[in-house]
Amino acid sequence: xxxxxxxxxxxxxxxxxxxxxxxxxxxxxxxxxxxxxxxxxxxxxxxxxxxxxxxxxxxxxxxxxxxxxxxxxxxxxxxxxxxxxxxxxxxxxxxxxxxxxxxxxxxxxxxxxx
Amino acid sequence: xxxxxxxxxxxxxxxxxxxxxxxxxxxxxxxxxxxxxxxxxxxxxxxxxxxxxxxxxxxxxxxxxxxxxxxxxxxxxxxxxxxxxxxxxxxxxxxxxxxxxxxxxxxxxxxx
Numbered sequence: 353x354x355x356x357x358x359x360x361x362x363x364x365x366x367x368x369x370x371x372x373x374x375x376x377x378x379x380x381x382x383x384x385x386x387x388x389x390x391x392x393x394x395x396x397x398x399x400x401x402x403x404x405x406x407x408x409x410x411x412x413x414x415x416x417x418x419x420x421x422x423x424x425x426x427x428x429x430x431x432x433x434x435x436x437x438x439x440x441x442x443x444x445x446x447x448x449x450x451x452x453x454x455x456x457x458x459x460x461x462x463x464x465x466x
Numbered sequence: 467x468x469x470x471x472x473x474x475x476x477x478x479x480x481x482x483x484x485x486x487x488x489x490x491x492x493x494x495x496x497x498x499x500x501x502x503x504x505x506x507x508x509x510x511x512x513x514x515x516x517x518x519x520x521x522x523x524x525x526x527x528x529x530x531x532x533x534x535x536x537x538x539x540x541x542x543x544x545x546x547x548x549x550x551x552x553x554x555x556x557x558x559x560x561x562x563x564x565x566x567x568x569x570x571x572x573x574x575x576x577x578x
Contacts, residue, residue: 356509385564385565385566387566392571393570393571394470394472394555394557394568394569394570394571395510395555395566395568396568397563397565397566397567400564400565402564407564408563408564408565410565442509442510452564453498453500453559453561453566454498454500454512454515455500455512455566456512457502457509457510457511458509459508459509460509
């Protein structure tokens, strides 16, 4: 059984640029959530995708957007990058059948905005 | 929205001692409370969880207790070992918002 995988592992961008982060969910998991973890903080919920639709969103501006594909993989897109967007971006997948709250995290993408 | 507070922020114990981390939550609609362990540079790993219809759950050296009335839950680690050293996060799940709200983390250091 393959766990949650994310790419790339590290990324450096400059302010104003756009970035796309990718996530492959754990085998059999159909729900994907994205979290932002700033240094020394707990993860903050960005949004969740289920059946290719956004199924909940945290307190993040519209320049944070996402997609889920038919194979349940997902992308997180961030436009007009700001310095404060520097963080670890974690993807988590959840199994079907009423256990959507049970999150299994990937290792994350460390984004640095200069 | 949900707010989760976690204490202490750092905890140092000697090997073999017990460690207790406490969290409080604000939203009475939250019904699922997991605990994650995150080692430096690694992914958060689910170590134990509890649902709102259960008061206590144990898995070997780890236990979690939940007091719904007081809206607080705790992680107990007995017979601590150096490999228990990590940052521990509590979280509360609100189904209506489809999200986990995390505490700010506790850095546990187990010394020899």
